[in-house]
Amino acid sequence: MNKQSNTYTMIYIIVLVVIVGTALALTSISLRDRQQANADADKMRQILASVNIFPEKDIIDTYNKYITTDFIVDEEGRRTDADAFAIDVARESKLPAVERELPVYQCTLADGNVKYIMPMYGAGLWGPIWGYISVDSDGSTVYGAYFAHQGETPGLGAEIEKPTFSGQFAGKRLVINGHFAPISVIKSGMNPPDGADYVDGVSGGTITSKGVGAMIDNCLAPYAAFLDSLNSTND
Amino acid sequence: MANKSVFFNPLSKDNPVLVQILGICSVLAVTAKLEPALVMGLSVIAVLAFSNVIISLIRNTIPTNIRIIVQLVVVAGLVVTVSQLLEAYAYDVSKQLSVFIGLIITNCILMGRLEAFAMANRPWPSFLDGVGNGLGYTIILVIVAFFRELLGSGTLFGYQVVPQCFYEAGYVNNGLMILPPMALITVACIIWVHRSLNKDLQDK
Numbered sequence: 067m068n069k070q071s072n073t074y075t076m077i078y079i080i081v082l083v084v085i086v087g088t089a090l091a092l093t094s095i096s097l098r099d100r101q102q103a104n105a106d107a108d109k110m111r112q113i114l115a116s117v118n119i120f121p122e123k124d125i126i127d128t129y130n131k132y133i134t135t136d137f138i139v140d141e142e143g144r145r146t147d148a149d150a151f152a153i154d155v156a157r158e159s160k161l162p163a164v165e166r167e168l169p170v171y172q173c174t175l176a177d178g179n180v181k182y183i184m185p186m187y188g189a190g191l192w193g194p195i196w197g198y199i200s201v202d203s204d205g206s207t208v209y210g211a212y213f214a215h216q217g218e219t220p221g222l223g224a225e226i227e228k229p230t231f232s233g234q235f236a237g238k239r240l241v242i243n244g245h246f247a248p249i250s251v252i253k254s255g256m257n258p259p260d261g262a263d264y265v266d267g268v269s270g271g272t273i274t275s276k277g278v279g280a281m282i283d284n285c286l287a288p289y290a291a292f293l294d295s296l297n298s299t300n301d
Numbered sequence: 302m303a304n305k306s307v308f309f310n311p312l313s314k315d316n317p318v319l320v321q322i323l324g325i326c327s328v329l330a331v332t333a334k335l336e337p338a339l340v341m342g343l344s345v346i347a348v349l350a351f352s353n354v355i356i357s358l359i360r361n362t363i364p365t366n367i368r369i370i371v372q373l374v375v376v377a378g379l380v381v382t383v384s385q386l387l388e389a390y391a392y393d394v395s396k397q398l399s400v401f402i403g404l405i406i407t408n409c410i411l412m413g414r415l416e417a418f419a420m421a422n423r424p425w426p427s428f429l430d431g432v433g434n435g436l437g438y439t440i441i442l443v444i445v446a447f448f449r450e451l452l453g454s455g456t457l458f459g460y461q462v463v464p465q466c467f468y469e470a471g472y473v474n475n476g477l478m479i480l481p482p483m484a485l486i487t488v489a490c491i492i493w494v495h496r497s498l499n500k501d502l503q504d505k
Contacts, residue, residue, distance in 0.1 A: 069362065069364055069365075070364055070365060070366070074364060075364040075366065075367055078362070078363070078364055078367070079367055079370065079371070079374075082371060082374055082375075083374060086374055086375070086377075086378040089378060089382075090381055090382065093381075093382050093385050093386075094385060097385050097386065097388070097389040100389040100390070101385070101392075104388065104389065104392035105392075107392075108392060108396075219480075220333060220479045220480065221476045221479055221480065
């Protein structure tokens with residue numbers, strides 16, 4: 067048989083690709099459940115980090131213990147009971163605010179205090195950044211925050227994932243005098259012009275810091291009505 | 302060539318990174334910490350050994366004019382499998398390594414070994430050659446990562462090894478060590494030491 071003929075070559079590569087393709091498809095199908103479980107557990111870990119809970123293991127149990135309900139709100143603050151966990155925040159954050167489905171995770175801490183956790187998604191310098199921010203039941207005071215990134219510069223932009231950065235958010239307000247005012251991320255020593263609360267950006271990570279600020283603005287602004295409704299129920 | 306030298310040569314005298322200067326790109330990328338460096342090394346060993354064996358098994362059937370494509374298909378298939386396995390069983394590490402597992406495909410060591418060795422040798426020597434070259438690569442990766450993590454973060458495998466009193470006395474982690482340029486300089490220093498010890502590798 068002539069191994070250099072065109073027919074042989076064509077048949078050879080087709081057979082090879084079919085074999086490799088089948089093998090890959092089988093691997094993918096057999097591992098999918100496990101991978102999805104890992105990804106879900108990782109998301110739960112991140113959500114819990116925004117209320118300062120850092121479980122080493124049994125992430126799913128801890129999550130189910132603290133996150134008592136999750137639901138979706140729209141821009142006008144109307145609440146729908148739906149699976150907030152399945153919402154793709156990356157996709158929602160690119161839609162116009164009125165069309166977005168906004169997930170809220172309700173967390174009941176061990177001392178009975180209720181916190182509301184909102185997801186965020188935006189762009190850093192090199193790739194996506196995302197995070198979760200939790201507010202007290204007054205709908206304004208931040209309880210905790212968690213940020214993550216795909217590939218920001220180590221030592222500079224990547225510092226946003228460190229507690230030294232995210233820890234600054236606790237106690238800041240999202241609503242000031244009844245108006246929604248997203249927390250600014252600015253150079254240390256400066257004040258934002260609109261009087262909003264602010265945290266210090268990362269030195270040398272200006273674009274990433276600005277990305278975090280823009281992400282907070284873009285992702286939390288649609289929650290304004292919801293946060294307002296939290297505030298008025300407490301009055 | 303004896304099987305023994307096939308396995309041991311790549312560890313030092315014929316090291317893929319130090320002597321053949323292959324696979325430098327990933328050495329720069331994944332060596333800021335020891336753990337991802339080690340996992341990357343193990344992944345390369347697995348992919349290199351198995352692709353060498355597979356190519357060696359089918360070497361006599363491969364049409365010459367598409368041999369590179371066949372090699373690529375086999376390597377790509379194995380790399381995707383490794384990546385999927387890591388995602389299922391070592392999620393945190395796979396997140397850290399992110400795109401670099403996929404980039405094993407472009408690691409020059411793989412194509413180099415397939416083309417230079419597996420295409421002309423039987424499966425068992427090919428397997429040894431794959432493991433040997435993979436180990437040679439891993440050793441360098443781990444050495445580079447050791448220095449970068451120790452000097453850049455003060456930790457090893459994530460455990461703090463530089464005592465707190467050093468920091469109180471004014472010691473500061475060298476932030477430059479965790480940036481890619483220092484990986485290049487570290488590799489250069491290792492090559493320098495290696496050449497000084499092996500006089501026969503020096504250019505006249």
